[in-house]
Amino acid sequence: xxxxxxxxGWDSVRGAKIRSFWxxxxxxxxxxSVITVVGIGEGIKQEIGGQIHHLGQNLxxxxxxxxxxGNSAGSNSPDLIPGFSISTPLGIKDINAISHTNGVTASAPxxxxxxxxxxxxxxxxxxxxxxxxxDLPGLLNQSLQYGSFFSSDSYDMNVAVLxxxxxxxxxxxxxxxxxxxxxxxxxxxxxGIFNQFTTTPLSQQANFNNAIFIPNQVAESLSKNTAPxxxxxxxxxxxxxxxxxxxxxxxxxxxVHGGQSGLxxxxxxxxxxxxxxxxxxxxxxxxxxAAISLLVGGIGIMNVMxxxxxxxxxEIGIRKxxxxxxxxxxxQFIIESGILSLIGGVLGILLAFFADFMLxxxxxxxxxxxxxxxxxxxAVSLLIGILFGTVPAIKAAYKDxxxxxxxx
Amino acid sequence: MALIExxxxxxxxxxxxxxxxxxxxxxxxxxxxxxxxxxxxxGSGKSTLMNLIGLLDRPSHGDYRLDNKAVARxxxxxxxxxxRDTIGFILQSFNFxxxxxxxxxxxxxxxxxxxxxxxxxxxxSQMLERVGVQNREYFFxxxxxxxxxxxxxxxRALVNNPKIIIADEPTGNLxxxxxxxVMELLxxxxxxxxxxLFVTHNPELTRFATRVVYMHDGTIIHDEQTALGxxxxxxxxxxxxxxxxxxxxxxEGVSVMMKAFPHKEAPPPKRKKATDKSTRRKxxxxxxxxxAS
Numbered sequence: 001x002x003x004x005x006x007x008x009g010w011d012s013v014r015g016a017k018i019r020s021f022w023x024x025x026x027x028x029x030x031x032x033s034v035i036t037v038v039g040i041g042e043g044i045k046q047e048i049g050g051q052i053h054h055l056g057q058n059l060x061x062x063x064x065x066x067x068x069x070g071n072s073a074g075s076n077s078p079d080l081i082p083g084f085s086i087s088t089p090l091g092i093k094d095i096n097a098i099s100h101t102n103g104v105t106a107s108a109p110x111x112x113x114x115x116x117x118x119x120x121x122x123x124x125x126x127x128x129x130x131x132x133x134x135d136l137p138g139l140l141n142q143s144l145q146y147g148s149f150f151s152s153d154s155y156d157m158n159v160a161v162l163x164x165x166x167x168x169x170x171x172x173x174x175x176x177x178x179x180x181x182x183x184x185x186x187x188x189x190x191x192g193i194f195n196q197f198t199t200t201p202l203s204q205q206a207n208f209n210n211a212i213f214i215p216n217q218v219a220e221s222l223s224k225n226t227a228p229x230x231x232x233x234x235x236x237x238x239x240x241x242x243x244x245x246x247x248x249x250x251x252x253x254x255x256v257h258g259g260q261s262g263l264x265x266x267x268x269x270x271x272x273x274x275x276x277x278x279x280x281x282x283x284x285x286x287x288x289x290a291a292i293s294l295l296v297g298g299i300g301i302m303n304v305m306x307x308x309x310x311x312x313x314x315e316i317g318i319r320k321x322x323x324x325x326x327x328x329x330x331x332q333f334i335i336e337s338g339i340l341s342l343i344g345g346v347l348g349i350l351l352a353f354f355a356d357f358m359l360x361x362x363x364x365x366x367x368x369x370x371x372x373x374x375x376x377x378x379a380v381s382l383l384i385g386i387l388f389g390t391v392p393a394i395k396a397a398y399k400d401x402x403x404x405x406x407x408x
Numbered sequence: 409m410a411l412i413e414x415x416x417x418x419x420x421x422x423x424x425x426x427x428x429x430x431x432x433x434x435x436x437x438x439x440x441x442x443x444x445x446x447x448x449x450x451g452s453g454k455s456t457l458m459n460l461i462g463l464l465d466r467p468s469h470g471d472y473r474l475d476n477k478a479v480a481r482x483x484x485x486x487x488x489x490x491x492r493d494t495i496g497f498i499l500q501s502f503n504f505x506x507x508x509x510x511x512x513x514x515x516x517x518x519x520x521x522x523x524x525x526x527x528x529x530x531x532x533s534q535m536l537e538r539v540g541v542q543n544r545e546y547f548f549x550x551x552x553x554x555x556x557x558x559x560x561x562x563x564r565a566l567v568n569n570p571k572i573i574i575a576d577e578p579t580g581n582l583x584x585x586x587x588x589x590v591m592e593l594l595x596x597x598x599x600x601x602x603x604x605l606f607v608t609h610n611p612e613l614t615r616f617a618t619r620v621v622y623m624h625d626g627t628i629i630h631d632e633q634t635a636l637g638x639x640x641x642x643x644x645x646x647x648x649x650x651x652x653x654x655x656x657x658x659x660e661g662v663s664v665m666m667k668a669f670p671h672k673e674a675p676p677p678k679r680k681k682a683t684d685k686s687t688r689r690k691x692x693x694x695x696x697x698x699x700a701s
Binding site: 007011012016314315317318319320321322323324325326327328401402405 | 459462464465484485488489491492493495497499503504505507508512516517519520521525564568
């Protein structure tokens with residue numbers, strides 16, 4: 001019996017293709033937008049998660065600013081004047097304190113040095129020069145494509161390791177090992193080139209593909225100790241707990257600064273919570289809007305079905321005259337709107353995959369469409385069809401057969 | 409054996425002042441195997457009677473026993489099931505679903521019964537073969553001639569093997585050859601033992617019936633048995649008592665009707681599809697009013 005209804009519903013959809021398409025349009029757009037938006041959000045989250053994974057869960061960052069984190073209500077202090085909470089900058093003493101803290105196996109500062117870089121193509125504008133130490137590749141879990149990272153032996157030499165973009169921008173050669181560029185009037189010899197760093201939209205990490213890494217000592221001397229260290233990276237020993245090391249680091253830093261450093265010491269996960277939260281909020285917001293469009297699509301189906309019931313009064317009359325029960329008429333119309341919205345949902349999914357393809361091709365976004373979302377979207381669209389198809393179906397089922405037969 | 413028993417059946421439409429009495433305490437008993445023609449002017453309650461017998465409608469008062477079962481107060485879904493299993497409807501304007509093929513249309517009652525697709529296609533095809541339009545089964549209803557369409561409609565009415573065939577003006581939209589085709593088919597069905605009821609305006613068609621029921625203003629005014637193959641005597645009289653309007657009347661048009669009803673406003677023009685039918689009706693109603701005055 002149900003398949004007879006299915007057929008009747010399908011016949012009617014097939015018979016009025018244009019009308020069916022317009023009916024489905026709302027659902028198509030709704031489903032496509034829900035899947036795409038959730039996919040974009042999911043994609044970004046996965047990349048951030050991937051980055052954390054890549055860096056290692058237990059990477060500790062020390063920054064000279066307290067991150068206002070809305071997650072814990074106690075530490076949230078929105079009344080502060082911006083900048084007031086910013087602690088003293090990281091200095092040489094801090095760097096030493098961190099590297100000598102018990103339980104820290106590796107640490108590296110990231111010091112920004114201002115100034116112009118000149119290579120084969122003249123000035124290199126998009127990049128930045130970072131002073132650091134030999135622990136950096138290990139801390140970032142990043143291997144070098146060519147050459148090697150400078151060791152502690154060459155901390156006082158003018159050597160450099162480049163990110164891929166910096167390498168391409170500075171030199172004509174594919175592998176510019178041994179070539180040199182000018183910075184602060186001094187020649188720097190390229191010793192190594194990093195593999196491509198994975199970049200993440202909305203991440204707080206700088207894009208290291210554009211960076212030029214030089215020994216921290218050289219950076220400090222070039223800038224006459226004025227270059228700000230914006231971040232310290234540290235990795236706790238394998239047997240140590242990250243939280244214990246963080247506590248120890250805090251104490252050590254407080255001692256350096258006479259009790260109150262205000263430096264933020266966080267593990268990698270915490271570091272990304274802020275952007276994660278914003279992203280979550282955005283995803284929910286847009287998904288909410290998309291859900292509203294699904295709702296509107298459902299109302300569209302209901303309207304078209306209502307009109308269709310009025311238009312097909314005669315058909316209802318005939319069906320009743322030859323023995324269709326109210327229930328059968330009702331099932332037919334509910335199944336019909338269910339079919340409509342399910343097809344709409346499937347088309348919407350296809351559209352979402354197309355949008356996904358376009359986004360991957362023409363933007364830096366990498367939406368991740370999970371099968372759960374696809375299944376959910378199909379189920380929701382079917383549900384909407386059945387839900388919003390009920391009112392017109394009831395209207396159709398309880399028509400007086402004689403009246404319905406008489407109408408043309 | 410009484411198949412259809414109506415006792416004091418009345419049907420009212422509307423409320424209060426606007427109430428119209430479509431059927432007025434009708435008693436009618438039809439036994440199995442009868443071929444009943446129902447005649448009478450428009451608005452005499454023929455269609456209402458057919459709808460009540462066919463369980464498309466419920467009587468306002470009175471009892472209706474169909475096959476010894478009280479069916480006057482059935483719920484709509486129960487009525488639909490009885491309608492599906494025991495009654496075959498043939499309607500004036502064929503009433504096919506235009507987007508389904510003839511075969512699909514004929515198979516539709518079986519679908520509501522829950523017969524499998526292959527079986528109902530087979531049954532519908534056999535039925536179309538019986539009525540002689542099997543070569544049109546994959547056509548759409550709009551591609552059939554009137555006679556063929558009505559034959560297919562008869563096939564649809566028969567496909568469930570019903571006890572009663574109800575045909576409301578089955579020849580109303582057909583030319584004479586189509587009418588004969590349809591009536592001969594109905595006659596064949598009757599000869600196989602089915603009970604057939606049909607409404608007609610054409611006295612000639614009482615030739616096929618075994619019994620003629622005349623209705624007027626919601627009551628049965630005359631009920632007679634007739635021999636097969638003969639036009640019922642009373643029907644013949646009805647045929648000859650219809651005064652043909654003269655050419656002058658035709659020319660005068662509406663003013664004739666005005667004369668017939670001098671104390672009333674001119675009736676609003678009726679909207680009818682088939683022009684030949686509307687003129688025929690008009691003539692008849694004019695004659696009736698003349699008689700009344």
